[in-house]
Amino acid sequence: MKFKVFLVFIVSGLFFSCKSTYLDSKKSPVLLNISAEKDENSFVNLKNYSNDFVFDMKYATADNFLKEQVYPCSECFLRVKTVKALLAANSVFLEKGFKIKLFDCYRPKAIQEKMWKIVPDANYVANPKKGSIHNRGGAVDITLVDLNGKELDMGTTFDFFGEEASHNFSNLPENVLKNRKFLKEIMLQNNFKSFDSEWWHYNLNGSNTDEISNLKWNCN
Template sequence: MKRCNATLIPRFAVLFCLLFAGMALAQERPEGFVTLNDFLPDAVYDVKYYTGDNFVGSRVDGYRAPKVLVTIEAATALKAVQADLAPFGLSLEFFDGYRPQTAVDHFVRWAEDLDDTRTKAVHYPDVDKRNLFRDGYIAARSSHSRGSTVDLTIVDKATGRALDMGTPFDFFGLESWPDHPSFPARVRAHRALLRAVMVKHGFQPIETEWWHFTLKDEPYPETYFDFPVR
């Protein structure tokens, strides 16, 4: 993104420019991003926010195709993860990668609409919607918008079924914490496998979502992009 030139704009607009200096506003995909569906064609793709099968209950703004976009650095690391899983008849399945700021804004509007509880039974049965911001389930910015964060699971290639991780993707509750102790050993082993293979190849997990990983050495750590997924 080009720096703001204070000589060409009114003085009162300088503050606005500085506030948004870390966000790329161009609508075209910048160099350095790849379509993972093409880069890693042997993986499985279930792009939830392109469908209505998500916590919003409809297609999310900014998703114009069922594709997963990531930085080339993240894609290269994910290719190594896939190679580690392949000899065991396993594959990665991707729910999301790069997420436009437009989509994050859609999440925020949805969370503010307390009357829309269509997906509560599946995605947040034990959480009051009015507390989604307070509890950190919804935020005004997401690491996904920087391009090196992915949401994913592991699939058995022979059956086409995902390994049992105990909860569905985007389940808002303590049960989604990777180390939650209430699940049987089989489920905890599946989560541990996903975590181990992702960490091995340079990804950082978070403590609240078993499916969420960010490349440690991400190339755009301060930039939140807003070009559409297409």
């Protein structure tokens, strides 16, 4: 659900409006239809458009490589076009008896800066001066679970920083290679591209040209 607030000031008879820089995490009482959203670049909360995802937003907890909570709450905001592609991919997985589990979605630039202060190493955190696709609302960190919620074996944990996490690393059990291939093939078929060094990271095609955003969210 999008949250828009306009503050109006009267100065010497002139009107000025200031658009809010916050996104509302309040949930809609009913599921919304993503096709009704006409602005492809606006930010929405994925939870308002489907009940068929599992959420484990790692940076809203201390269970991450930073060992610190850096998100104020466990939300998954993305641009409308990213949500459309993600819903399409998840519908394919559901037909095959699986669903997407999300670890991370949109990340405000201010949080990117906070992460950089904790770990100022471009091997682990994107430099906020350049920004990441997460800051643009076009990236998701995901895995797959079966319909009982059990994760498929992908060989490493999320945010494992080693060569074993790479799509190009083949010295893994056959079932792990099969699971990674399954995830990658469906995501690529639905307008995403993979990130070579991280089996869990997918970017919406073309999202690298979107603006870096610092829209924050109000937690309810």
